[in-house]
Amino acid sequence: MCIFCKIAKKEIPAELLYEDDLVAAFKDIKPIVPVHVLIIPKKHIESIADLQDKDEVLAGRMIMVAKKIAQNLNISEKGYKLLFRVGRDGGQEMPHIHLHLLGGARLSENIRPV
Ligand code: AMP
Numbered sequence: 001m002c003i004f005c006k007i008a009k010k011e012i013p014a015e016l017l018y019e020d021d022l023v024a025a026f027k028d029i030k031p032i033v034p035v036h037v038l039i040i041p042k043k044h045i046e047s048i049a050d051l052q053d054k055d056e057v058l059a060g061r062m063i064m065v066a067k068k069i070a071q072n073l074n075i076s077e078k079g080y081k082l083l084f085r086v087g088r089d090g091g092q093e094m095p096h097i098h099l100h101l102l103g104g105a106r107l108s109e110n111i112r113p114v
Pocket residue numbers: 003014027028029030031038085091092093094095
């Protein structure tokens with residue numbers, strides 16, 4: 001089982017900020033900006049490239065949860081960045097879909113350039 005599946009099943013610890021039937025959200029272990037949250041599907045899907053038509057609700061849920069967490073953390077008005085890395089050329093290192101919520105500072109255009 002991959003690390004993010006284990007976090008979703010609470011088999012390894014994480015600073016969980018939100019969960020529902022489809023997704024979980026937790027703080028990134030190595031934040032690159034003051035607010036760095038990852039939103040993941042609870043079921044294992046390797047990347048956005050592996051999403052199927054039946055995952056449309058799940059894909060939308062990730063964005064809506066990111067929006068709500070940004071509101072809860074009071075960065076909504078100032079703004080933030082949402083980022084999916086996809087596959088090797090996209091710089092994806094964890095092989096389980098995760099949406100980065102990045103904020104709390106003015107962000108440069110190149111976050112961790114590859
Ligand atoms: P990516 O490069 O887009 O695949 O991002 C993977 C992210 O997962 C990185 O920002 C890591 O810091 C983060 N990460 C890896 N392991 C953990 C963990 N156990 N808990 C929280 N975040 C993690």
